[in-house]
């Protein structure tokens with residue numbers, strides 16, 4: 001085994017794959033198959049993974065929660081497909097390839113997946129498709145992103161439905177208790193983030209969905225963050241709708257997403273946009289002209305010309321994650337986040353940790369404030385040092401959010417900690 005490991009290490013060194021030096025987007029990323037990962041020592045493995053990204057070696061990118069840099073394999077899949085389309089005058093296609101990959105990745109049936117451009121689009125499809133009337137209540141949280149809040153607040157404005165934002169607890173148990181308190185006889189939908197954009201807290205969505213289901217309440221989970229961060233299985237969560245994107249933690253093409261509508265809930269979501277792919281037949285020559293029924297799968301919610309190259313990119317993103325392993329990714333990204341959280345808690349008593357310390361309630365995002373400090377200033381200090389994080393102004397939370405993904409390492413987190421330390425010490 002040691003000889004085999006050495007051989008692989010030598011090959012990687014020879015190929016340059018173990019150095020951090022690949023900056024050219026056209027560079028060949030790897031000459032050794034990722035299938036040999038099990039033979040590598042931990043740190044070698046993560047260096048190899050980092051070398052799969054064109055992300056510059058002097059960039060400490062800790063904002064995957066906004067947009068995830070793609071690895072070479074995704075970029076090349078898109079480039080190659082675009083070239084093939086343009087060379088051959090091809091039109092459309094690859095939808096099945098993307099749906100198949102997503103269904104496998106998320107643990108669903110293919111017929112339950114619709115392709116979207118982003119999370120906001122998927123949320124709008126459900127928000128407007130459900131049969132709701134004035135006074136019906138929707139449970140949300142006080143930690144929403146505009147992409148989740150916006151559609152519901154617009155429907156509240158136009159149709160008089162009522163958004164009921166709940167607080168989050170410091171533990172899963174507390175959050176479940178707060179959720180129960182928000183329920184009323186008028187609750188028709190629970191629409192909450194799996195991980196909100198603000199403080200990186202993982203909500204106990206499986207338990208919340210089970211309670212809602214037992215009361216006949218529909219459940220939609222805003223899953224902008226977990227796919228590609230946590231090893232999730234949508235059948236296990238057992239929600240009615242789950243909305244995600246490929247451009248954050250999945251490290252896929254920008255402007256791509258998915259909507260999961262469970263087989264049982266499909267008939268509850270009215271189709272409002274017609275077009276190519278939505279229906280089972282239409283006829284402008286009959287009197288009156290008519291459309292048959294909707295297709296009995298997720299294609300009823302998307303239509304028209306799409307970018308087939310991006311769909312190849314979605315497949316490549318799923319393959320990349322599958323080669324590394326969903327559970328291995330979850331372990332690594334959480335380990336980095338834990339490291340950061342522990343170091344921050346030791347660094348200064350001025351630091352207010354907003355991400356729960358309970359392991360059930362945290363993933364790979366750490367959010368914190370510093371007493372008496374403007375956190376957007378800390379974000380700026382980071383930028384000056386090539387460290388990219390996210391300042392969170394949403395819902396007046398005003399904190400800094402740090403996302404840790406598989407291309408990051410502890411040395412990068414140490415550089416961030418140094419900047420934070422200096423920031424706290426300055427003006428004291």
Ligand SMILES: Cc1ncc(COP(=O)(O)O)c(C=O)c1O
Nearest residue numbers: 118119120145147196197224245
């Ligand atoms: C929790 C959450 N929901 C929704 C969105 C909106 O995502 P998209 O830009 O893909 O529509 C985001 C984006 O950051 C988010 O963090």
